[in-house]
Every structure is written in structure tokens, then in C-alpha cells.
Amino acid sequence: QKEVEQNSGPLSVPEGAIASLNCTYSDRVSQSFFWYRQYSGKSPELIMSIYSNGDKEDGRFTAQLNKASQYVSLLIRDSQPSDSATYLCAVRGPGSNYKLTFGKGTLLTVNP
């Protein structure tokens, strides 16, 4: 059974701070990793993808991948109240018809 684990939170940070979200996965052959943002009652919205070890930066977001440790993280710099949402980690393996396995998500609250 392929598992994706996230701390459910809530994670509370003040406005302007760095929010750090973590995810571990069990399937060692997983190849692609994604962070989705989900506002309450809405659909998942892709914010970052990462495929190789290291860091990937896009604006205020940085995704980090360590395949040896089976660990993915998302850093949000200069957090804004509008970043308050549930962040979903999703993993995709090879030969799996590109389906995603999701974690339960981490609820982030950014306090003004």
C-alpha cells in the first residue's frame, strides 16, 4: 500500500514568516512529486511540481526533494493570509498511469 504522510496541523504562522510543510512517502520508486493547495470546499490547485533531488523555486514557493530520505517539503516565504489553506502533497509513480496518491494535507493558517 503506497502511503503519503503529512502532519495534519494546523500549522499557524504570522504574516510575513516562512511556513514549512513536510511530506514523506513510502514507495521508493515514486518519480514525481506535487504540492497542491486546496481552499475549503474547492478543488486542488497545483502550485509546485518537482522531479529531481534538490530545490526548486517559484516565486515565494520552494519545493525540496530528497529521494534517499523519501521526503518532500514546501517552503512558503513571506506568508500571506491568502495562503491560508490545506496543502496537499501528491506522489506519482512510474507505470501507474500517472495517477496521484495524496496525503491528507496540512492546514496552514497565516495570521495577520
Added chain:
Amino acid sequence: EPEVTQTPSHQVTQMGQEVILRCVPISNHLYFYWYRQILGQKVEFLVSFYNNEISEKSEIFDDQFSVERPDGSNFTLKIRSTKLEDSAMYFCASGDSNTEAFFGQGTRLTVV
């Protein structure tokens, strides 16, 4: 910007009735998916569809469920005899081997 569209946004049905949820994937995508999310739980994979046939399905996707691509644009999920536990958000997604999966806005199914 191309997007996945789903209809209806909200469907209320009586237990035992059949429902059809509709999706229009992004036009040049080749892989289509249905996921569901029960309130407060994680996003779960139901089925993937490629080359006009089911390529993978989860344990959730039992004989009560079916998918169809009746024409070149629509992708449907049918639940034959709904149960109370089918109440959830149902998300359609599309993608291909070189892209991430993009999600529609979801259909909230309420079985009463």
C-alpha cells in the same frame, strides 16, 4: 487558459438513484481521472482512463461505478445505485505523460 470543467457543481439525489457526473477535460490531454474526497478526508483515486478504456481502478471503484467517454470531449462517471456513503466531492482531472494533472472545480454529491 484551458481548464477542466465539471457539471453539475452540486447534485442532490435519493439513495438508490443513478447519477451521472460530467466532465470536459483539457482538449489535448490523453489521460483522464476521477477522484473523490469525502468531507474531512483525503483525495482518493477512483479510476484512470486512457485510449478509450479504463487503465487502472481502485478498490473503491466497484460494479456500481462506470466511466465513459461518449464523444470526443465529455468524460462521465456514473454511479448506478447511490448509497449514503457515496456523498463526497468528486473531482475530474486530466493530464498526459508530460504534464501535471489539472483538476476541475468538482461536483458535490449529496445522497439523502
